[in-house]
Amino acid sequence: MSSSSAPATGDTATSTKREKAGLARLLRTSGFRRLLGVRFTAQFGDGMFQAALGGAVLFNPERQADPLAVAAGLAVILLPYSVIGPFTGALLDRWDRRRVLVVANIVRAALVAVVAVLVGTGVEGVPLYLAALAVAGTSRFVLSGLSAGLPHVVEPRHLVEANTIAATLGAATAAVGGATAIGLRAVIGSDNTGSAIVTTIAMFGPVLAALVASFFARGSLGPDRVAPAEGTSPATPSAESSATRVVLHGMTDGLRAVASTPTVAASFAALMAHRLAFGVGTLVSLLLFRYAFTDSGVLRAGMTGVGEAVVLAAIGLGIAALLTPWLVHHIGRATTVRIALGLSMAAQIALAVFLSMPAVLAAAFALAATGQVVKLCTDAAVQSEAGDEVRGRVFALYDALFNISYVLAITAAALLSPPDGRAPALLAAAAAVYVLGFGAHELLLRRRTARPL
Numbered sequence: 072m073s074s075s076s077a078p079a080t081g082d083t084a085t086s087t088k089r090e091k092a093g094l095a096r097l098l099r100t101s102g103f104r105r106l107l108g109v110r111f112t113a114q115f116g117d118g119m120f121q122a123a124l125g126g127a128v129l130f131n132p133e134r135q136a137d138p139l140a141v142a143a144g145l146a147v148i149l150l151p152y153s154v155i156g157p158f159t160g161a162l163l164d165r166w167d168r169r170r171v172l173v174v175a176n177i178v179r180a181a182l183v184a185v186v187a188v189l190v191g192t193g194v195e196g197v198p199l200y201l202a203a204l205a206v207a208g209t210s211r212f213v214l215s216g217l218s219a220g221l222p223h224v225v226e227p228r229h230l231v232e233a234n235t236i237a238a239t240l241g242a243a244t245a246a247v248g249g250a251t252a253i254g255l256r257a258v259i260g261s262d263n264t265g266s267a268i269v270t271t272i273a274m275f276g277p278v279l280a281a282l283v284a285s286f287f288a289r290g291s292l293g294p295d296r297v298a299p300a301e302g303t304s305p306a307t308p309s310a311e312s313s314a315t316r317v318v319l320h321g322m323t324d325g326l327r328a329v330a331s332t333p334t335v336a337a338s339f340a341a342l343m344a345h346r347l348a349f350g351v352g353t354l355v356s357l358l359l360f361r362y363a364f365t366d367s368g369v370l371r372a373g374m375t376g377v378g379e380a381v382v383l384a385a386i387g388l389g390i391a392a393l394l395t396p397w398l399v400h401h402i403g404r405a406t407t408v409r410i411a412l413g414l415s416m417a418a419q420i421a422l423a424v425f426l427s428m429p430a431v432l433a434a435a436f437a438l439a440a441t442g443q444v445v446k447l448c449t450d451a452a453v454q455s456e457a458g459d460e461v462r463g464r465v466f467a468l469y470d471a472l473f474n475i476s477y478v479l480a481i482t483a484a485a486l487l488s489p490p491d492g493r494a495p496a497l498l499a500a501a502a503a504v505y506v507l508g509f510g511a512h513e514l515l516l517r518r519r520t521a522r523p524l
Contacts, residue, residue, distance in 0.1 A: 097233055102224030102291065106217060108283040109172055110241040113213050116276015118248025120183055122381075123273055124203055126256050127190050127266035129361060130374040138492075141357055142485035146478045147200045147207070163463030168216045168292035169284060175212035176281035182206045183274040191267030213280065215470060217241075219463040220292030222454055231451045232396050238450055239392030239443060246385035248276065253378035261374065295459050325468030328461045334404075335456055337515035338449035339469065341408045343476045344508020345442045348419055350480025351501035352438060356380065356431050358492025364428050376428065380435040387440030394440075395447045404448045405516055409509065411444040416505035423498035 098104050128144040163171060186202045217237070225233040252269050259265040329335050357377065364372040371379060398407040418437035422430050449469070457465040480501070488494040 109280045111244045112276050113280035114241045114245040115248040116273050118245035119252040119273035122249035122252035123270040138485040142481045147203045164294050168220045169287040171212050171216045172284035173281050175209045176277040179209040180274040180277040187267045187270035193263050215466050218466045223293050234450050243385045243388045246381050249381050325464035328465050333518040335452045337512045338452045340511035341508050342445050342449045344504050346476035347480045348501040348504045350477040351484045354481045354484035355492045362491040370428050383436040384439035387436040388443050391440045391443035395444050411441040412505050412509045415441040416502050419502035423495045
């Protein structure tokens with residue numbers, strides 16, 4: 072995977088040349104095929120649940136939503152990624168990941184049913200948000216477990232390609248789930264009862280995911296070995312039994328692992344910049360579809376327009392899946408990230424200038440594609456350069472930063488945006504964040520090149 076004179080960073084064209092397996096060959100690997108089955112069913116349910124909950128809060132005629140309410144609804148879905156993430160990472164490096172996938176999906180299905188009841192009975196505010204937080208929290212175990220387990224079912228030389236397929240098709244499946252929920256709401260109804268029915272249907276995704284995961288053998292997804300918590304030795308009786316110690320040191324271990332690997336840190340910086348800018352664009356776009364846009368031919372306002380944007384974003388994800396391995400193979404991971412950040416900035420500036428429905432739809436496509444390119448490069452950096460004994464904690468830190476950035480951006484946009492979402496200056500400021508991300512990415516990469524090999 073790397074030459075003898077350089078670390079396996081994947082940031083140069085020569086160090087990233089790997090044998091391509093192709094989708095058909097990877098699918099002949101039963102472990103990878105089964106892991107995809109878990110991911111697809113789980114993320115389809117995720118997409119349905121998020122769209123159903125978002126529709127119930129934002130596009131429900133029985134409820135009214137201002138920018139802060141929209142931000143609160145999105146934060147509810149994403150905050151567990153930030154708060155629970157470090158806990159899941161520490162435990163995923165100590166628990167059988169196969170068992171985690173089974174149990175977390177079953178618990179998640181039960182919690183989705185609870186949310187459906189709350190939505191159907193018209194419950195608002197804290198009770199609904201707490202239930203949704205619990206649903207999103209359990210999904211952290213599922214997605215982190217899938218990422219940490221991937222190297223156990225795919226040969227190292229095929230890891231970048233397999234990760235591209237799994238992550239991108241998984242995200243696209245979530246988008247399809249969201250579009251399905253939007254379509255069902257149009258048929259069943261957008262009131263509390265219709266939203267509750269669609270939310271109930273979403274519970275079948277995690278149920279199927281748990282069933283598929285149950286076919287893995289115990290221990291087949293790792294961890295290979297359990298690293299002792301800081302301050303203990305492997306011989307210390309409490310090293311594995313002290314859950315509190317494991318959780319407290321999970322974030323620290325993840326931070327230390329990232330800081331010691333400049334290429335991973337650089338990828339994190341680029342991805343955080345994208346999430347900050349993308350969060351601003353998401354909040355503004357939702358407000359525009361809700362309050363500013365009107366139907367124009369095949370382009371629709373309201374929840375249907377959001378569905379059109381989701382479909383275009385899914386297409387962007389698919390294109391990213393096709394382009395990213397080729398780009399990384401020919402020009403290296405670092406250059407691929409640079410190009411993606413530049414194109415993201417251009418798309419955000421265009422959105423700020425035109426601020427129309429076609430511009431929002433075009434930005435949804437472009438930003439989803441470029442953001443996925445950056446994410447796939449970051450996934451590959453973590454999976455190929457973080458040791459298995461800490462990989463779960465690094466992915467948990469990854470999830471936390473990924474979503475903290477998004478939630479902070481959405482909250483800031485809610486406070487600064489006018490109610491109808493017409494905020495070109497705010498979008499222009501978001502475009503400037505890409506410049507900061509580019510600079511941070513370059514500075515962190517220089518740490519690697521400055522070190523002796």
